Amino acid sequence: MTQANAVHTSNDRDVDRLNAMLRGERSAVETYAQCIEKLDAQGSTLGAQLRSLQASHAARVGRLSQRVSQLGGTADTDSGAWGTFAKLVEGGAAVFGEKAAIAALEQGEDHGKKVYxxxxxxxxxTRQFVLRDLMPEQRRTHDALAAMKRAMD
Known part of the structure; x- marks a missing residue:
């Protein structure tokens, strides 16, 4: 294998992994939007906090899309199967109110943390990009939701 092929293969692997992360972040943005909409309709006061967390995920969508492009890849534009699952989970969670919705969002944050x-x-x-540019915000959103969940117990 030539050095050029090795770099190309490494870039392809990184692009695939980053696109998987990107799909997860797109799913998070969609899931937060659905949760915020349903909780706002129920008169919940959690919307502002959740919008802040959603904005963090939206910023990561931008960073990941840019990084995929820098590596010569094409950024995925949908959330894939996980997004579909998240919509089903959130649709059900909204029926049960704030506590169940926050628990479902926290579960998604747990998943995102493991992916990173x-x-x-x-x-x-790519490792340094994830650890430096993405992971601190993932920890922050994860910890914020965990604190919200604890406050409801």
Whole structure:
């Protein structure tokens, strides 16, 4: 394998992994939007807090899309199967109110955190991008939802 082919293969692997993260972030943005809409309709006061967390995920969509393009890839534009699942979960959670909705969102944040922690097989530049540019915000949104959930107990 030539060095050019090795780099191309590494970039392809990184693009695939980053696109998987991107789909998860798009799913998070969609899920937060659905949850906010339903909770606002129920008169919940959690909307502002959730909008802030949603904005963090939207910013990560932008960062991931840009990084995929920098690597020569095409950024995925949908949330894939996880997004469809998240819509079903959130649709059901909204019926049960704030506590169930926050629990469902926290579960999604747990999943996102695990995705960002699993960096086996990615190049060092991509690893540093995830750890430096994405993971701190993922931890922040995860911790914020965990605190909201604890406050409801």
């Amino acid at each position: 922690e699993d960096l086996d097989g990615v190049g060092e530049t």
